[in-house]
Amino acid sequence: MYKIDLENISFGYEEENLIIPVIKDVHLSIKEGEFVSIIGPSGCGKSTLLSLLAGLNFPSYGKILLDNKEVTGTGNERGVVFQHYSLFPWMSARKNIIFGLQQLDKNRNQKDIEKIADEYLDLVGLKEVSHKYPSQLSGGMQQRVAIARAFAMDSDILLMDEPFSAVDAKNRMALQELLLDLWNNGKKKKTVVFVTHDVDEAVLLSDRIIVMSANSKSIKEEINVDFSRPRNRSILSKNNTYTELRHMLVQLLFDDLINGTESEVWEAS
């Protein structure tokens, strides 16, 4: 299991010898097995932060540590689920999961791999359509395959970038329940970093919500979500504390929108 430490990280994208800052001075520790959501207005750097955690980009300043070891690239202990399913279109649902497992360990027994793939396809309710290709599956089904693959690959850390935003409301609720089931009932509890725009989704899923600001390009607020688990969305929605928390989060997002953004650049070295 891994804890994650972001030590005062800043990051900017380079454009014509200048660096346009996207993230500034983010300092954050995430405990092993914690479910943390990151919310914030569009463009505040949520996806960029996730790409730094995934090791796809590197901080311009500061460090990211996994169990006190600096991140220097991608790694098998971190699985990623994106908004747009990221399945291989030329492989069946089952083959997508099998392929993921084969990439993790090329020497692993094929029968074991197939058993794990079938187990997870069953868990996400796709056993009957496991032979179908992504284009033959609905968006919700494709995202189930992506989640099944991520859990089958059994990384300790799961980085999820708006994984349910492309599916309709009913499927979104079903996928949220599925994710919570897999997270709660797995052999080991994964550390999840989950990017979302949806305040209700963040409250339902998270132990802690990190609110980012497009204005400061940093963390604006960290909020613990203390509701006991398992959580029931219809009971939660009638709870006064839930209503207050939701209102506070919406207000934080709204304040950021009306405060505008600073413009600043760094010299590229």
Ligand SMILES: Nc1ncnc2c1ncn2[C@@H]1O[C@H](COP(=O)(O)OP(=O)(O)OP(=O)(O)O)[C@@H](O)[C@H]1O
């Ligand atoms: N590859 C890139 N090159 C240059 N700028 C980029 C790149 N990717 C993102 N940006 C810029 O960085 C900023 C943060 O983008 P990012 O996608 O991380 O925000 P976000 O909070 O995830 O937004 P959204 O909620 O809309 O997905 C934006 O201003 C965006 O235009």
